[in-house]
């Protein structure tokens with residue numbers, strides 16, 4: 001996978017000596033640097049270019065996060081089953097460019113690739129929140145507004161996060177990625193507190209829809225290496241893409257994934273349908289005219305998103321879930337952004353409350369080293 005190189009580095013005045021800024025500048029000595037005034041972000045965002053979202057990804061802005069880091073995952077809305085997941089974002093936008101990525105709509109007016117420098121505020125916020133409820137097991141992920149690891153060779157955030165989370169007994173940190181940028185991770189001991197998870201789609205979909213990401217084989221090699229270094233691993237078959245050969249594509253992908261890693265140390269597997277708002281579909285059609293994602297049997301659901309037609313979606317979930325059960329019988333499976341009625345149809349039960357899903361995912365089912 002090609003490593004990201006910005007065309008320009010923008011640093012908010014006052015943040016020049018933040019550790020992440022110094023690391024990035026040392027790793028990109030040739031890249032032009034400009035100091036910008038706080039609050040200028042909107043003016044700096046590209047607006048008049050044919051593809052301003054892509055242009056935003058080419059400039060890297062270092063700034064402070066001025067609001068809180070810790071948030072509830074937005075998936076638990078609109079009558080969907082929630083898994084009580086929390087998110088923290090040190091980065092906004094992503095150097096890769098999947099045709100279905102919701103950031104194309106969510107960050108349309110604010111597309112600069114932004115890195116927050118005040119990581120110490122993130123860790124103190126997390127410490128306070130998890131120490132307040134020592135009996136609760138938390139799951140916190142960094143992969144909501146960006147890929148968790150694609151910029152790690154440049155930013156080295158894993159050196160801030162892994163040692164911190166390794167000391168917290170009631171939290172699992174999830175680093176979610178479509179990259180193979182794991183070199184820095186291998187330097188740290190996660191103490192069973194870090195799950196590195198890969199979003200997987202069959203290789204044909206990686207090539208046609210997940211632009212700039214690591215290949216399917218590169219992701220599995222990376223999963224193998226982090227598992228050998230003591231990390232737990234997770235897989236997300238999300239979004240599930242319906243295409244003419246989906247059955248053989250997903251069957252082979254599952255077989256390869258679970259022969260690459262030790263299934264007993266896979267923390268969880270999730271399933272999720274492709275879901276796109278009307279605005280996101282319009283953007284994807286404009287930016288990726290060759291995409292194959294918009295031609296399947298899809299319907300508009302109650303939460304305002306287009307999904308694969310329910311009967312077909314349930315068939316896909318059931319088929320893929322059965323293959324996963326066969327490959328990794330102990331690994332918990334869950335669905336992202338689905339209704340209780342779809343849970344019933346696929347798993348034969350729906351969680352009574354969000355705590356049920358969270359409990360299932362944090363119970364000690366993963367073999368220890």
Ligand code: SF4
Nearest residue numbers: 094096097098101147
């Ligand atoms: S890897 Fe994730 S965040 Fe990055 S473009 Fe793809 S879907 Fe978006």
